[in-house]
Amino acid sequence: MSAVDTWVSAFHAGAAVQPGAGLPWLAALRREALYRFADEGWPTRRHPRWQHTSLAFMDQQDFAANTVAPDAAAALARLRGDDAGHWLVFVGGRFNTELSDIGALPAGVQLTSLADALEQHPEAVQAAFGSATDGDSPAALNLALATDGAWLRLPRGVALEAPVHLVFIAGSTDASQHLRNLIVAEANSEATIVEHYLGEGDATTLTTAATRLQVDADARITHLKLQQEAEPAIHLASIDATQARGAQFASHSLSFGARLARNDIHTRFDGEGCDALLNGLYHLDGRRHVDHHTSINHAQPRGNSREFYRGLLDGNSRGVFTGRIIVAKDAQRSDAMQRCDNLLLSRAAEADARPELEIYADDVKCAHGATVGQMDEDSLFYLQTRGLDDAHARRLLTYAFAAEALDRITLLPLRKQARAALMARLPGGELLEELL
């Protein structure tokens, strides 16, 4: 059972063998986070940020390991193909040296597992680790239990050419995995980081993940998350970025798997002239549920933010989007734009899209819009009059709706990976292969 007590005992059982267990600051931080979680429990609908996604059921939820461990090597091979890149693979929440291939890195770049980083440069990790008060109670649980994750530090001015791929394969021998990724991009550095969440099997597993990004002045970071966990999985994650002057941050969140997925994505402009893109795409069917809770904090002037979320909702699924935009009093000449568009593929599917604007400055451009609609009958008819049957036409229009989100992924190999992941979900997706 996943009642709070269960996690408290799990914590006590594992604390001594957690990476960095010997670091007093970390042990204290983990305990503090655990107490917070024990105190607050799982968020319910009464919590203003969890109105559409109650985790009250978690108190009764059992998690179990799959009886057959997924073939991590095969999953990785399918995903990786012949991509050189930098690949860090985590199975069941632990870094897997054999499957990983970090590759050659420019001088000064640190790219290791978090466990290794805690041994090699604990002070730098401490500065980036985050605090027990960050986020909501699931984030605190993650902080307390995280066993591993990735550590990436880019020195000033260094650009990583190939993307860093972090692959997290769930459901091996543990019923839950807790991951923490820390990324520090010093001034004027550049990198693309991709997080892949994979899972197989029919056991209900839990993933909690927290990714923290510090994007220093004029650094350019692209973060892409491809969540393809197994159908019964529960996935609770957060992405937290801070941006210094002129920093550019792009987040692409693609949520295709898991029974319940929650992504809290936040960025804060701590310097002038920052730029953020929050791009999202989700596809759901059955009784699955995804909730993206995003916020962009224009704390400093002349920031530019663009946010686009798209949902494809089939079956009895439910897609929730909240887009909070905060423009501080002194953040003049901020420019924020937000859209959330949902395509309902069945009558029973449901979409919620909520903008939350808090604008305290007066010289601000801020636009937002949300749509929920069905497949366009005119387009369907047009395609059919050209000889495409109903099923082909629907698939094509479904894909086309998603393509707008995929097209915002500028790195072509990544866009292809994202496309392939979507195609694999769409019935008859292979018919559309030529679109690739």
Next chain:
Amino acid sequence: MLDIKNLKASVEGKDILKGLDLQVKAGEVHAIMGPNGSGKSTLSQVLAGRDTFQVDGGSVTWDGQDLLAMPIEERARAGLFLAFQYPVEIPGVSNAYFLKAAVNAVRKHRGLPEFDAMDFLTRVKAEMKSVGMKEEFLYRAVNEGFSGGEKKRNEVLQMALLEPRLAILDETDSGLDIDALKVVADGVNRLRSPDRALIVITHYQRLLDYIVPDHVHVLSQGRIVRSGGRELALELEEKGYGWIGDAGEIHAAPPAAGGAQ
């Protein structure tokens, strides 16, 4: 080839086609003219299979088959083509994919081998040249952001690629400059053959200078109220629709077609 008898259609309880008769033989070109709102687009959409319109009566036989019983895509595959008055924009689908999917769907039905990417490109580029479309239009989303004239050219391109046996052009000439008009006319004329038929819906006699119709019909208030030869178009141009009557009835003594010239 096409035999429409007493066709009645409505939308949301509003009668639009009120007993329309029309026969089109293979090899013929028919022009349909008529005032705004008279039902020309409704007729073409009903023939193509749009289900927003309810067919309340009558029959449409096409090559001995009950056209109205055929699914939309089956009509298309069997060689029915409708050039839309308002072509639909489809963001996210490249024109190239769309054209190829359409051509191959039709070819498959006809027992022809599907085009591979290379063959298709060769073919489509040749046709694009003849309708005056730049290659970049292949890589843009279907009709998205196309100008009015570009959309119409794209319709003519589709028609040329799909080689229909019965093509209906719903105001393909509206809003076109004179060069584009010639492109449309040329597309139609290239398609003309003894085993094909064309229905050209237009408001302007000038198109019929380039596409010489065998028959001209006037559609008013959901019925064909007058049919004649090419001179009927000239007469309409000169006199408008007033003399044809507004209740769908033919005026007692319309001027003789020949007499007007």
